[in-house]
Structures are given as structure tokens and as C-alpha cells.
Amino acid sequence: MNSYTKNIVLIIRWFVGLLFIFSGLVKANDPLGLSYKMQEFFEVWDLHFLNDYTLAFSLLMNVFEVLAGVAVIIGWGMRLFNWLLLLLIIFFSFLTGYALFSGKIKTCGCFGDCLPLTPAQSFVKDIILLVLIVILFRYRKKITSSLKPIVAVCLLVFCTVSVGELQAYVLKHLPLVDCLPYKKGNDLVQQMQPPPNAVQDSVVMLFKYRKDGKVSEYTAETLPEGLDSTYEFIDRTDKVVRKGNAIPPIADFALFTLNDTDTTEALLHSADKYVLMFAKDLSTFDKWMNDDFKKYMQALQQKQIHFYIVTADKQGAEKLIGNLPADFLLCDATVIKTAARVNPTYFVMHGAAVIDKFSYADLEKHIQTVQ
Numbered sequence: 001m002n003s004y005t006k007n008i009v010l011i012i013r014w015f016v017g018l019l020f021i022f023s024g025l026v027k028a029n030d031p032l033g034l035s036y037k038m039q040e041f042f043e044v045w046d047l048h049f050l051n052d053y054t055l056a057f058s059l060l061m062n063v064f065e066v067l068a069g070v071a072v073i074i075g076w077g078m079r080l081f082n083w084l085l086l087l088l089i090i091f092f093s094f095l096t097g098y099a100l101f102s103g104k105i106k107t108c109g110c111f112g113d114c115l116p117l118t119p120a121q122s123f124v125k126d127i128i129l130l131v132l133i134v135i136l137f138r139y140r141k142k143i144t145s146s147l148k149p150i151v152a153v154c155l156l157v158f159c160t161v162s163v164g165e166l167q168a169y170v171l172k173h174l175p176l177v178d179c180l181p182y183k184k185g186n187d188l189v190q191q192m193q194p195p196p197n198a199v200q201d202s203v204v205m206l207f208k209y210r211k212d213g214k215v216s217e218y219t220a221e222t223l224p225e226g227l228d229s230t231y232e233f234i235d236r237t238d239k240v241v242r243k244g245n246a247i248p249p250i251a252d253f254a255l256f257t258l259n260d261t262d263t264t265e266a267l268l269h270s271a272d273k274y275v276l277m278f279a280k281d282l283s284t285f286d287k288w289m290n291d292d293f294k295k296y297m298q299a300l301q302q303k304q305i306h307f308y309i310v311t312a313d314k315q316g317a318e319k320l321i322g323n324l325p326a327d328f329l330l331c332d333a334t335v336i337k338t339a340a341r342v343n344p345t346y347f348v349m350h351g352a353a354v355i356d357k358f359s360y361a362d363l364e365k366h367i368q369t370v371q
Contacts, residue, residue, distance in 0.1 A: 001142050009139050012132050016085075017073035019129070024065030024163065026112045027058070030175040031167050032341050034058040037109035041095065044104050063163045064088075070159050072136070075145040076152040082133070082140040089130045096122040114179035173359045174342050181249035182339040182347075182354065189268050189352040191250040208234040253339075255310060256330045258317060263329065267308075268352040274306040276347040277326075278340035280333050282316035288344055288360040296363055297325050299370040309344075312336055 001009065027034045035054035042050045068088075071081045092110070099105035100119035108122040117125070136143070145152055170176060178184065181191040207218045210232040218224070224231070255264045267274070279288075300307050307326045311317055312333035321328065339345070346363070348356035358366055 001139060005139070009136065009143065012135055013072050013075065013143070016129065016132050016136065017069040017071075020065045020069030020072070020085075022069075023111060024062045024067075024069065025166075026114050027109075028062040028066070028163050028167050029114070029170060029177055030112050030179070030341060031055065031058045031062060031171065032337075033112050034062070034109055036337060037107075040105060041098075044102075059164075059167055062167060063160055066159055066163045067156055070156060074147055074152055074155065075143045076147065076149075076156070078136075078140045078143040082137045085133050086137050089126060089133050093123070093126040093130055096126050099123075112179065114177060170341075172342065172361045174345065174357070178357070180338060182357070184354050184357045186354050187352045188250060188253065188354065192248050192253060194248050203238045203240055206237050206239050208236070210234055252332055252335055254331065254335075255308075258314065258321075258328055258330065260330075267349075270351055272306065273348070273350045273355075274308065275300060276308050276310050276329075276349055277344050278310045278331070278336050278347065279313075279344035280311065280336045280340070281313040281343070282311060282320065283313075284343050284360075285316075285320075288363075292363045292367065293360075296367050296370070299367055301325065303370055305370065310336065 032055065035058040038054040038057055039051050042048060042054070064084075068081050068085055071077055072085070096108045096110070096119060099108050100123045105119065107116050108119060110117055110122050110125065147155070166176075182188070204219055207220075207223065209216055209218065209227075211230055215234060253264065254262060255267060256262055297307065308329050309317070309324070309326045310329045310331045312331060314330055317328040317330070339347075342359040342361070344360050346356075346358050346360070346366070347354055356366070356369070
């Protein structure tokens with residue numbers, strides 16, 4: 001390589017490397033979010049048997065992205081990592097292309113929930129990366145590292161361990177940076193409203209009539225002037241001709257009592273302080289039913305703060321009625337997975353405002369904060 005080409009390749013290495021490091025770290029902040037996105041693809045492709053492995057796939061992918069990014073920047077193992085990156089970006093391009101052209105996936109999750117991209121933006125990003133990685137692949141044999149092998153290996157091992165530790169921490173204590181609409185400080189009622197200046201869907205009414213054995217569709221403007229008894233009405237439907245963006249950040253949040261009474265409005269518009277403990281299922285009961293939980297319940301009772309356990313596990317809730325100083329509420333499992341990445345997660349609420357949010361693993365240090 002001449003000096004000009006070498007400089008261009010160096011710039012590409014830094015750009016590609018930093019992008020993969022950023023991508024890996026953003027998703028490592030919330031590996032469950034990526035696993036849920038993988039499940040979305042597998043559901044569309046009827047690969048349901050892979051759903052149990054998505055978290056493992058997510059953890060490994062995040063580590064690899066950071067590892068590959070560092071390796072590209074320092075120029076270590078380029079023959080191996082260029083092959084792996086090329087295969088990975090081809091796979092990513094397929095996924096984002098599928099999301100774009102099929103319309104079945106709203107977002108690809110490339111940068112997690114912290115930096116949501118449209119399918120078109122994701123696809124263009126991956127095409128650009130594909131071109132850059134192909135350039136690196138062409139010159140892979142001429143790229144060498146200025147670091148000693150032992151230093152490079154130690155750096156890569158350090159990155160692997162660090163990302164692994166980060167993911168282990170957030171899986172137990174919640175993401176370090178919460179980018180979800182249920183984050184601390186948000187008002188859930190506001191999050192349930194469409195974005196400002198949102199554009200509604202453009203809908204046209206279609207009327208189906210049969211005349212002389214032939215079925216035809218008409219809009220309100222194209223209905224035949226001589227519409228009489230010879231036209232047999234079949235159906236009326238609404239067709240979206242232009243998709244809007246009036247989708248609120250929180251679309252399906254609803255809380256029901258075990259008797260199927262909707263209590264969402266009553267809670268979110270109350271003037272009282274209360275605590276919601278989100279537990280998608282009650283399989284981790286033995287994990288969080290401990291001395292810290294009992295102390296927290298006592299503190300809440302002394303302050304007359306109501307406590308609710310929100311779950312999708314109705315049968316489990318019915319078995320525990322009367323055994324806990326709490327009321328049970330039912331919520332959709334997908335909503336709970338979005339709101340609470342750790343099972344269970346506590347929400348300290350004042351009306352619709354999320355005052356605090358923390359994992360069961362951090363309950364001890366929140367006992368003294370009950371006011």
C-alpha cells in the first residue's frame with residue numbers, strides 16, 4: 001500500500017471499529033432488549049424453537065461487536081476478524097433489508113432502544129458498512145498491528161471480560177442508561193399520548209357492492225350516481241392510504257384486577273404515592289421474597305403507601321392472594337418485559353409519574369428512602 005491508501009484504510013479502520021464498539025456497548029447496556037428483537041424476527045420466520053437461546057445469542061453478539069471493533073482499530077488478527085466482520089455485515093444487511101422490504105419488522109434494534117433507526121436508515125447504514133468492510137477485506141493481509149502480540153491479546157481479553165461483566169450487571173440491576181418510555185422521571189400518561197405534531201393515518205372508506213354478479217369497490221367519491229336496489233351492498237372497510245406517525249411511546253399499557261376490572265385510569269390519575277412491583281411471572285418468588293422485601297413492606301405500611309404486584313401470571317397470583325400484603329394487578333407480558341427488564345422491578349409512583357425505578361437486587365438500599 002502506498003501512503004495515501006494506507007491513510008484511507010486507517011480512517012476506515014477507526015470508523016468501522018468505533019461504530020462496532022459503540023453498537024456493541026449500546027446493546028450490552030440492555031441485552032434483553034436485543035434478545036426480544038431477535039425473538040421478533042424468529043416469530044416472523046416461524047423459528048420459535050430458537051426463542052430460548054436469544055439471550056445467549058445477544059450476550060455473545062454484543063461481546064463480539066466490541067471485540068471486533070477493538071481488533072480492527074489496533075490491527076490485530078485482521079485476516080480472521082475481516083472474515084468474521086464480512087460475514088456479520090452480510091447477515092446484518094439481510095436482516096435490515098428484510099425489515100425494510102417486508103414491512104414486518106418496525107425496527108432492527110441495531111443500536112438498541114437508545115438510538116432507534118428506521119428500517120431504511122438501518123439498511124443504508126449496513127450497506128455503507130459493507131462497502132467499507134469489503135475495502136478492509138481487500139487489504140487485510142497488509143494490515144499489521146503496532147502492538148506486541150501479548151499486549152494486543154491482553155487488551156482483547158480485558159474488553160471481553162469488561163463487556164461480559166457489564167451485561168451480567170445490567171441483567172441483575174437494570175440498564176445503566178434507561179432509554180425506554182417507562183424510565184425514571186417520565187410521566188406515563190404523557191408517554192401514552194401521540195408525539196407533538198404527529199400525523200394521523202390517512203384513511204379512505206371503501207364500499208363493496210355486487211351488481212350483475214360482479215363485485216366492485218368504490219370510495220365515497222366514486223360511488224355510482226345511479227346507486228339503486230340493483231346494487232347489493234357487501235361490506236365497508238377502512239383502508240390506510242398513507243401511514244402516519246401518531247403512535248405513542250407507550251401504546252398498550254393497561255392494569256386489570258384479578259376480576260378483570262380496568263384500574264389503569266384510577267391509578268395513573270390518583271394523587272397518592274404507591275409502588276408497583278412488575279414481575280412478568282412469579283417463578284422468581286423465592287428470589288425476592290426475603291428479609292429485605294419484608295422490611296420494605298413494613299416501611300410502606302408505616303407510611304400508608306399502597307403496594308401492588310403487577311404480573312401476567314394470573315394463576316400464580318391467585319395462589320398467593322392473602323399471603324402477601326399486596327394487591328395483584330394483571331398486565332400484558334410484553335408490556336412488562338418492556339417496562340421491567342429485571343424480574344421483578346420496582347416502580348415508585350406518584351400518580352402517573354415514575355419517581356424511582358430499581359431492581360429487586362437493589363431493594364436493601366431503597367428501604368430507607370420510603371417517605
